[in-house]
Amino acid sequence: MFGILIWSMTCMLQDQFIWSALWFAVLLNFKHIYLYIAPTYFIYLLRNYCFKATGGSLQWSSFSPFRLITLGFVVIYVFALSFGPFIYLKQVPQVLSRLFPFKRGLCHAYWAPNFWALYNFVDKTLTILGSRLHLTTGTPSAVMTGGLVQEFHHVVLPSVPPVVTLLATVTSILPAMYYLWSKSKGPEGFVRAVVLCAFGSYLFGWHVHEKAILIIILPLCLLVFYKREDASIFLILSTTGHYSLFPLLFTSAETTTKILFMLAYSVFAFSSLGYIYKSNWSWWSLPLLNSLESLYIVGLIPLEVWNSAIFPFLDFSEQFPFLPLMLTSVYCSFGIVYSWIKFYKITLFDRKLKSQ
Incomplete structure (x- = not known):
């Protein structure tokens, strides 16, 4: 499905707008998680296919109703083929209940490393401190770390309903959508908006799966040769994001394999991009990263040593299985949030990007 995503984006970059819309509609019907980036497609197609721009300025009088209808027909046709049988059998409510399972709770059993993971961690920390200091009543709830897929309530911080995550997500992507509409940067701007839209949905969405980090990483690959800063963010995000998927390979037989694959990928990524941008390895920093960023990435090593080689042999490992x-x-959340802020900054405030 990622192949279909890249195919659709490639069609967009080549101004094959109808094909891009077609393949993205197909992709949505394969996996609705890509709805995260649908606003970018809508805004870009509306601005660049239904309107014309002269010298970067949008010509409102150039709006083409025919082109809008054409786009709508393509999308509706794909959805009709997909949902037609369910409509005929009157099973649409059942389909929608499975597509949007709000009863599953704010976070997945393994917290995706996003803003809500940090929120949960703060609540958990305050709960334990409050219990030790006799500031909270009752027994601290452990349901957030019980490994169950269900709704739960925070103990100290306010509980988060789905509408709050929706508002947070929309707020996080609005600057990117405004940037795409008012200051269209052509194909590069489209890719940047896709990445930012995926970022916002991942960081603030409801019941986000950890695998959704790949929806950010793969489109970001298309930008690593544009600017040094893009390559730097890619190295931080891909290294952190890929490591955050380690808990999905949880058996001891998989430990060596996943570590070796991760190590091989990281060495290749840092070496190749460092070579392109003439940034070498040093004792104080990794290629394209400053000292603090390098320290953070290297910090993944002791974290993995603790998780795989030390924690399983401790006496309390069975009592606190969710701790690793x-x-x-939480550790990966910091790197991903940092990458989001840094990427937003260079996208919105880099004057080197020319309007198209």
């Missing part, structure tokens, strides 16, 4: 998962999620 929580540490991984």
Whole structure:
């Protein structure tokens, strides 16, 4: 399905707008998680296919109703083929209940490393401190770290309903959508908006799966040769994001394999991009990263040593089985949030990008 995503984006970059819309509609019907980036497609197609721009300025009088109808027909046709049998059998409510399972709770059993993981961690920390200091009543709830897929309530911080995550997600992507509409940067701007839209949905969405990080990483690959800063963010995000998937390969037989694959990929990525941008390895920093960023990435090593080689042999490992998962999620959250902020900054404020 990622192949279909890249295919659709490639069609867009080549101004094959109808084909891009077609393949993205197909992709949505394969996996609705790509709805995260649908706003980018809508805005870009509306601005660049239904309107014309002269010298970067949008010509409102150039709006083409025929082109809008054509786009609508393509999308509706794909959805009709997909949902037609369910409509005929009157099973649409059942389909929608499975597509949007709001009863599953704010976070997945393994917290995706996003803003809500940090929120949960703060609530958990305050709960334990409050219990030790006799500031909270009752027994601290452990349901957030119980490994169950269900709704739960925070103990100290306010509980988060789905509408709050929706508002947070929309707020996080609005600057990117405004940037795409008012300051269209052509194909590069489209890719940047896709990445930012995926970022916002991942960081603030409801019941986000950890695998959704790949929806950010893969489109970002298309930008690594544009600017040095893009390559730097890619190295931080891909290294952190790929490591955050380690808990999905949880058996001891998989430990060596996943570590070797991760190590091989990281060495290749840092070496190749460092060579392109003439940034070498040093004792104080990794290629394209500053000292603090390098320290953060290197910090993944002791974290993995603790998770795989030390924690399983401790006396309390069976009592707190979720601890390695929580540490991984929280640690990776910092790197992903940092990458989002840095990418937003260079996208919105880099004057080197020319309007098209």
